[in-house]
Every structure is written in structure tokens, then in C-alpha cells.
Amino acid sequence: MLHSGEVRSQEHAPPASTEPEPALEPALPIIDPHFHLRDYREADDPRPRYRAADFAADVAASGHAVHDSVFIECSIMYREDGPAPLRSLGETAYVAQQAGRYGPLRVSGGIVARIDLAAHTPLEALIDAHAEAAGGRLRGVRNSIAWDAYGPLAAMGPDPHLLERPAFREGLRHLARHDLSFETWQFHPQIEQVTALARAFPENRFVLEHLGAPLGIGPYAGKLDEVFAAWRKDIVALAQLPNVVAKIGGLGPFWQRDAATPVTSQALARDWRRWIETTIEAFGPERCMFESNWPANSSVSSYGQIWNAFKLVTQGCSDSEKAALYQNTARSTYRL
Template sequence: MAGAAPPGTPHLGVRPDWLALTREPALEPDLPIVDAHHHLWDRGEGRYLFDDLLADMNAGHDVRATVFVQSRSMYRPDGPEPLRPVGEVEFANGIAAQAASGLYGRRAACAAIVACADLTLGAAVAPILDALDRAGGDRLRGIRNQTAWHAHPEVVSNPVPPKPGLLAHAGFREGARLLGRRGLTLDVWAYQTQLAEVAALADACPDTTIVLDHCGGPIGVGPYAGRRAEAFAEWHAGIAALSRRPNLVVKLGGLAMRVGGYAFHERARPPGSSELAEAWRPVIGACLDLFGPQRCLFESNFPVDKGMVSYGVVWNAFKRVAVGASPAEKAALFHGTACRIYRLDAAAIASVP
């Protein structure tokens, strides 16, 4: 089937020739962007490395910096299991150094790094965080564990499904509180059926900034297939409750995964930004209304979302959804909130020529 997932992964296959069928000039090409969530990898499902990211960053939008988020890339092949994710931070930091050399233009790829550390270790995760911090230089900004879980076999987005109940695990919460004391964020990828668990986690860790990935995981497959209105009502109730937690912000994006049920990858041509904006506006618009621009940040979620939409088109879609925002609100949504949450130099990013 067109866009079918490569063996061993739920991610959609990336088809450059198919994506090239829909091309658009960048809207508002001078609007500075920090891509608040992307991955890099070289594994069975394909490659997405610095050259691929750079090509996407050069697709016409003014993407000035990016945030790398854990994706099980380049883990150490041996040594103590808890320390193996240090290899991923070494890898991402190397890409960041390559980008910072100036040889590839003024695009700060991997300017912030969200790593993996097993938070269920509780206080014992401290030396792991120390090792990650050393490996990342001054770029380590947060931690993410694999937590998106659902009992239905079609509701899956991780090649290695996590164990259920991690968000309520006592050790996980202890580790999450430690992140706050260290000035690190906690990224959480959870489906709409887990949003009550995220709310309880936010209450248990009031001094830790929690970044909710991918709009809080609205589901459109499995038990929710063909029931978008009912699914939206359930998701909206959960996301509204989360908006009342002041230590929580939400990433706007990640809606081009198979689990969202939009299925644009099954068509003869990829979607344009107007169609994407129309499809995604209810979800993204609700997040904007509930959280406000100061607690929302746009993300590409590439290359995961690249199975359904190209980089240039996805940013055009976000700009169409945000068309009614003021200049100050757009600045927050497209770079300001990301700079604040991930401690990037907003003035330096804004001044990039």
C-alpha cells in the first residue's frame, strides 16, 4: 500500500517523489522559526541525518534553530544499560557542532537536546543525568521517556512500545521532580486516553515544566476510526483539564502520524497546506484557545510526519492556522515559546541575518 510502514516500525515510509508532487512557496518567509521537535536516525526504516534535516530547513521557511528529541539513535552498543542513551546525546551534540561551524549557513540544528534517561530509577537517575549533561555540553535541555501506550494494537506510534502505567510510576515521578530541580524539562508523548495521567503527573511535579508532545495525541484509528467527533470531544475534555496546570505547555504538530487517522498518505497526491490547515485547525485551534501562544510551540516532528507531508507544506499549514494571530503572538508560537522553554538565546536567534 502507498506509504506503508517499513517492516518493524509503525512510521510511514517517506516517498520523496510522491512528496514532490505538491510544492508551495513559503508563506511569510521572513518569520523566524524554531522547530521545537524533530529526530535524526539511521536504521532499518531509513535515514534522516544532518544533510536531510538541512535540506528541509532550507525549503523556503526561515528555520533558525531546532530541538532534537530522543529517538533511540546511536545508543552505545554495550556498557551499563542506563548509560547507553548517552551515545545519542553525543551524536546530536556532534550534529549541533557541525551546524554551528558556519559551513552550512546560519541554521542552528540541534541547538537544544532532549535526551532519554530511565526516570523510573527515581533518585538513582542522577548520575545518568550527569553523564548526559557532560555529553551534551551546554545543549541538554530535557528528558523524554517512551510513554505513549494504548491497549489496542492499531494505536501504536513507537517501534518499541512502552510499558503501560509509566506516568503513574512512583520512581518516574521522583525522577521527573529531579528534572525540575536541575532546570530540565520533561517531554511527554501520550495519547488522549492518557491525558488524565499527564494531569496527575503535572500535579505531582509542580516545579517541573512538562512539555506535552503532538497536541496530546488525538487518536483517529483503531477504536476511534470513523468517530472523529466523539474522539475530539474526549480529547478536548482532557486537554482542557491540562490547560489548568500552569507547569504544562503543548507542542502543536505531530498530526501527520498514522495514529491521528488523517490518512493523507493513501492519496495519489500529498495534501496542500490549505487542506491540512482545515483538517488540523480544530485541534490546533483548541490548544491555542486553551493554552495561549505563550504556552504553545510549533513542531515538525520530522521525519515521522514526512510520510504524509513535506517540510515546506507543513510549516505553511501552521502559518495558515495562525493567520489571525498578532505579530507578537506569532513570534511566541514560532520561536519565542520554544526559546523560553528550551533556554535558547532568543535575541541571537532573532538577529540571525
């Protein structure tokens, strides 16, 4: 199963064509509300690891003033035995153990866990167990639905109809009682499912990841203008619901890229601008937050270039708008 934190061909190192860039607006305070870790129980596992200290080192090297962060579940360090719904407690406990201060950065100030909301398990007890394992850091739950009929994406694993299932919807009601947000990773043709869910559960708080993850590969390759038109319609409709906030980031890993074109923050800003500006216009800055989606986005750029690109796009924003986009929305959404 591939999750949004996983990278198939690139690990957490940026592409070879990337050149280091100095941070723009280096004093601007940032909360990164979407990053992942990579670790494995087997000591001889050949897959590269990416731990909290690695994330802190990437943040420090970027020169950006990232001072807090939110870990998003990505199926690591699960328990190896016991009932299936309880195994993800291993990830929550592991992340909590890695959490803390690394210089000026707080790693995993908040944790969004994987709790199977459709599981035939007493959810109150399961949520309480994750809250305890998270050491007071549990802020939300993610169950993803990312799927497309295009072959490589059709095999990704999540149930594309999960949000419609009665068992899941019954489980979702528990999150509002615990003041936990719900978020899902989906592709742009699935945004309407998120809209229908958020409309049906106005008492819940929802987070749209990766601007709805517009696709630009397979049957969508070379058709970004068409994708943008369809995506924009769905984003504007979703933004009408006041219980939804949007994460801005995660663009690129599912787009075609010209390997001969050098990676620069200027190039990223050019490619991302219309998607970012449309989302901010639709939701308003107070319901938008920038995210790195690191290290999944390492196949696209360096960590620092992601924030430079965002800052280039928001050059014309006011100080209060920047404060919302770069930290305040994340702080209020995840109660940091």
C-alpha cells in the same frame, strides 16, 4: 519499539501526491522544537539514514526561516554494551557531534535526551553524564508512554503506567533541580495521566507533545468528532496547570488518510484547524509552540507544507502572538 520519530512505511520523502509549495510569510522567524535524526552503528544497515545535513537541506528547500531547532530522543546510536541505563548516552553524544550551524540553521541548539527516570542508577550522575555528552545543549528528558489497546499500538513498547510508578516519580524530582523539562509522547486517552503528573509536581516544567496525539485509526477511525470532544475536555483541564506548555504538531500519522486526495497546506490547515485553535485558546500563545515532528510527519506532507498549514491557521493572529507560537515559547522552554 516504535518511537514518535519513526516511520514504518514512509521514509523522510513526502507522499507522491505532494506538490512543492512556496513558503508563506517566508521571513517569519521559526524555532523548530521537535525533530529527529536517523543513523545506525552498522555501516551495512539497510534502513535509510537521516542526518543533520539532511534536516538542514529539508529546511532550506522549504523556504521557511527556521533558524534553530531541538532534537528529541528517538533511540538511535545507543551504546551497544554496558549497563542499560547508560546506553542512551550514545545517542546524546552522537547528536551533539552532529549539532552546529548549517547555513542559517542551528541544528540541535537544544537536546531532549532519553534518561530512564525509573532506573535504579544514581540519577544525578546520569544526568551529569548526559549534560556533558550534550556539550551544554541538554534541555530536557523524554520518557514516553504512548500505548493503546488497539493491536498495532499495544505493541509499541513503552510502559503505559510509567508516570504513576513511584520509582519514576522519585526520579522526576531530579529534573527540576537541573532546570530540565520533562515531556512524554502519549495518545489522547492518556492525557489525564499527564495532567495528574503535572498537578502532583508543580515545581517541574512539562511539555505536552503533539497536542496529546489524538488517534484516528483502528477503533477511532471515522470518529474524529467523538475523539475531538473527549480530547478537548482533557486539553482544557491540562491547560489549567501553569507548569505545562503544549507543542502543536504531529497530527496525521495516526489518522486515516484518503490517498486519492492531493496533499496541500490548505487541506492540512482545514483538517488541523480546530485542534490547533482549541489548544491555543486553552493554553494561550505564550504556552504554545509549533513543531514539525520531522521526519515522522513525512508520511503526511512535506516539511514546508507543515509550516504553511500552521501559517494559514494563524493568519488572524497578532505579530506578538505569532512571535510566541513560532519561536518565543520554544526559546524560553528550551533556554535557547
